[in-house]
Amino acid sequence: MGEFRKIKPPTFNGETKTRAEAEPWLLGTLKDFNVYDYSNNMKSHMDIYNLNGKAKIWWQDLKLVKGLKWKNIEWKDFKK
Numbered sequence: 001m002g003e004f005r006k007i008k009p010p011t012f013n014g015e016t017k018t019r020a021e022a023e024p025w026l027l028g029t030l031k032d033f034n035v036y037d038y039s040n041n042m043k044s045h046m047d048i049y050n051l052n053g054k055a056k057i058w059w060q061d062l063k064l065v066k067g068l069k070w071k072n073i074e075w076k077d078f079k080k
Contacts, residue, residue: 007032009046014055026079043075 010028029050033043048070051059062068 007035009050011050011052012047012055013053014051014058015053040075041071041073044073044078045070047075047078048073 009032010025012022012025016022026047029043029047033046038046048059063070
């Protein structure tokens, strides 16, 4: 994860009204993931780590409601 921090991955604060507004953040993280060969599970962990503000609250609520476990989240599922 240290090498990922060196490239300063984008953070996301959830201050959007539509999914389309979140797309640039997802595309930015995907660009960074192309540099490193992370597993899909690690990609989701990296993106979850970079959630701030309302996005972090949203994730905590979603995790509780759906009974999600941090270690079982795949990136393809997270980006939905």
